[in-house]
Amino acid sequence: MSLTIPVLLAAKAACEPVRMTDWHNLLGVIWDFLSLSLFSLGGGNTLLAEYHSIAVHKYCWITSDQFADIYAFAEAAPGPSSMIVGLLGMGAAWREGPLWALLSGIAAETAILLPSTLVMVVASLSWSRFKDSPWRMAFERGMGPITLGILFAVGLKILQTADHTPLAYGVSVLVCFLMLRTKISPLWFMGVAGVLGGLGWISRY
Amino acid sequence: MSGQNTSEQPLAPAPSLRELFFGMLQVAISSFGGGLSAWSERIVVEQRRWMSDEEFLTGLTVARLFPGPNQINMAVYIGASFRGLAGALVALAGILLVPFSFLMLLGLAYFYLHEVESVGAVLSGVVAAAAGMALSMGFKIAGQYVRDPVAVVFAAAVFLALNNFHQRLIPVILVSGPLAMAWYWPRRGKRELQP
Numbered sequence: 042m043s044l045t046i047p048v049l050l051a052a053k054a055a056c057e058p059v060r061m062t063d064w065h066n067l068l069g070v071i072w073d074f075l076s077l078s079l080f081s082l083g084g085g086n087t088l089l090a091e092y093h094s095i096a097v098h099k100y101c102w103i104t105s106d107q108f109a110d111i112y113a114f115a116e117a118a119p120g121p122s123s124m125i126v127g128l129l130g131m132g133a134a135w136r137e138g139p140l141w142a143l144l145s146g147i148a149a150e151t152a153i154l155l156p157s158t159l160v161m162v163v164a165s166l167s168w169s170r171f172k173d174s175p176w177r178m179a180f181e182r183g184m185g186p187i188t189l190g191i192l193f194a195v196g197l198k199i200l201q202t203a204d205h206t207p208l209a210y211g212v213s214v215l216v217c218f219l220m221l222r223t224k225i226s227p228l229w230f231m232g233v234a235g236v237l238g239g240l241g242w243i244s245r246y
Numbered sequence: 247m248s249g250q251n252t253s254e255q256p257l258a259p260a261p262s263l264r265e266l267f268f269g270m271l272q273v274a275i276s277s278f279g280g281g282l283s284a285w286s287e288r289i290v291v292e293q294r295r296w297m298s299d300e301e302f303l304t305g306l307t308v309a310r311l312f313p314g315p316n317q318i319n320m321a322v323y324i325g326a327s328f329r330g331l332a333g334a335l336v337a338l339a340g341i342l343l344v345p346f347s348f349l350m351l352l353g354l355a356y357f358y359l360h361e362v363e364s365v366g367a368v369l370s371g372v373v374a375a376a377a378g379m380a381l382s383m384g385f386k387i388a389g390q391y392v393r394d395p396v397a398v399v400f401a402a403a404v405f406l407a408l409n410n411f412h413q414r415l416i417p418v419i420l421v422s423g424p425l426a427m428a429w430y431w432p433r434r435g436k437r438e439l440q441p
Contacts, residue, residue: 078313080419085315086383090408091415110360110369113376114352119278120345121315127346131353139354146350154338157314158322162334164312165326168304175432181311183426185390186397187419190404193384197409203377212371216378221385226280230375238371245370 056101058136067148070100070133074126074152081157083188085123090198092129102133106245109203117231126153205246212243258295260328263336269294270321270340278345282317290324297324317341400426 059066073095081088089112096102103111111132115125130149134141171177204210216230237243261269269289277285283306291302305327309319318341325337359365391397404422407413 076416080416081313081315082419083387084310086380088415089380094414107360109373109377110356111353112380113369113372114349114356116376116379117372118345118349118352119280120274120282120342120349121317123315123318124342124346124349127349128353128356131350132357135357139357142354142357143350146353150346154314154318157312157319158334158338161309161312161314161319161322162326162331164308165305165323165334166330168308176427177311179427179431182430183423183428185387186394186400187404187422187426189384189387189391189397190401190422191408191415191418192387193401193405194408196381196384199380200377203373209370209374209377212374213378213381216375217381217385218378220379220382227375227379228280230378231372234371234375235368236371238374239364239368241367243371243374244367245373 056098058102059100059133066100067145070130071148071152073099074149075156078153078156079160081123081153082184083192085121087188087191087195088123089125089195092125093198093202096129096132100133102129102135105202107132109199112199112203113231117228123153124150126150206244208243209245212237255295257298261294261296263329263332265294266325266329266333267336267340269296270324270337271343273321274341274344283320286317286320296328301327396429400429 059070077088077091093105093108097105097108111125111128114128115122118124127146127150129146131142131146133149134145137145200210200213204213212234216227216234219225219230220227234243273282273286273289276289287299287302290296291299297305305320305323306316309316309323312319314322318338321337321341322334325333325335327333329336360369391401400422404418407418407422408415
């Protein structure tokens, strides 16, 4: 305890937000997302903890609280939740104005989708050739347990990012339980929790 | 090849780039409110008859297997199987245009408004619910692995490496991936295990 607190403070103080108009940094950011693209197992949510570490700790684009907000938008909005990368890109360049933020959001989303899309095109066109290959079977069976381990780590990371009070943890665990046991649309859970938050019943700290 | 599947309605001719774009746009718009996967099948297989059910299911298998968001990969598969790379990019644009624009607008609104106190109060509830969704992801697929002790060991090792030893994702996958693939490499004796 006595050790971790000063370390955390030091890390926070040392973190300087990166300016996205600096080409060198912009290319670095694009490279980060390009290189993560092919490691998105199990539909993309496996990358969430990595996004948090890039956006909050490595480049200091947004705070941890903002990351939790952005994650909630990506889950609530229609379409795949991996579009969160567009919002991270937007947060990265927000200081440079909304136009840069928009461009940066599009660049980040393009970077995360491009490599996996190209691989997917090749896979679609040559699927008949390797669908019975031992590589495919080993990959399919082997990546399952790894995805499982990553998803638990990601879930815990998001939980620690979003929740700071016992009540908030309680809400999360309840929603988790309802997600597994019912077919109610998660939009309802977020809606009800949003109302409770607005009424001041759930607060962040 | 002619005369096959006489009992079913014939498939439509291969869609043009334009049709691919609007078809995927329709999938994206129909699925506002959820159920992207179900809408995709309804429109591509039932309404537009671009693919048979079987071809569609093959596509889903490929989309889940390869890196990238499943529904986006599915659009890429559909586009690529008819029109190659151009088809894939057009389908991708079709499925992303509306939801991504919507999310960008939401993002702009958020970055303008997030310091407003009432917005923050509502969000403090919403993020707790969203975190519950994140927590459920692992449990959702855990059932199929609990009977395989090796799978549990792999999952636990990956979890500990990421969560307790703070390793980065890419090296963890690069080390655990080949090990798991070697273990699950199909052998004659294990052939009959279900996929």
